[in-house]
Amino acid sequence: MMKQTIIKCAIALCLFACTVSLNAQNERDFAYHFIEKADKNELVVKTISPQMMERMLGLQEIQENDTLQTLLRQLKSIRVVSAKQHAGKNFDTVEELAKRNHKRYTCKYITPQKLMLTRMRHKKIVELVLASQENERLLLIDLTGNMNEDFIDFITHYPASGN
């Protein structure tokens, strides 16, 4: 009887481990969920996949720039979503999504025009989302990766114009 219980527990643990490992890389980013909710006809989506990120690291320009190389290594994907109309409505959608997923995303700040969210995992920023509305235009940028404080410092002081 005892042996059977142990076996059952072991199987349950095995199934749990399998489920966890299968779900381990099955998450969707904030931008993906926003695209699902918003009117797709209004949106222009630009995506840079993890594979393209790897290819970018192979560029000579990046190879010669250690700082950029270090930063890009911390990024896995970029999604830039823009809507040229109904910025207010789309910004409300972003806010609603942020509120609904408040356990997953930490709101770094929110103003009537801008909203910044971060998602932490294992003490690293795995997702950084910025939504801003200006002149009826909404722009949502979603970076995913394993970003540390150095990354945030660099981006914060990255020149507003030019490279």
Add this chain to the structure above:
Amino acid sequence: MDYKYIEQLLERYWKAETSLEEENILHAFFSQGQVPEHLAQYKSLFDFQKNRQNLHISENFANRIMQRVENMEEKPVVAKRIPLIVRLRPFLNAAAVVAVVMLVGMAAQHSFNGENTPSWDYNAQSYTDTYDTPEAALDETMNAFRIIGNGLRTAEAIDSLNNVDAETNIENDEANHH
């Protein structure tokens, strides 16, 4: 003593041509104490046969067999129902071993990797590239960095404003106390 007759009988015995009377003569000959040296090798065979002849089944042998047959008929053979858990036991044992190995492996991997464990848990398949070349993708990345940088500077400005507000409130509180 001449043992020619016995030797002839033996030869016919090996060929299975002897009658029962002749075989009895051979048995009687080999059952006596003294057997000539050249025929002594056959004595053990005839002694064995004589001993076997003395073996008989017991008188109630038939009754005992019949009783056993009756007992078997009384208890019809019933198929034994094996529970599912028992039938699956080999598979369960195998699964348990796999589970233990997996758990040990995962624990080992976790302890070896520590903080280097990748935190990124997104489905890479959900990203379809917009750009064909890494150069174009890099331009878009730099553009995203610029916009995010603006956003982060706003965050810093808001933080410092909040800090100034908090300091001002503390100073006002202190002034009111005085």
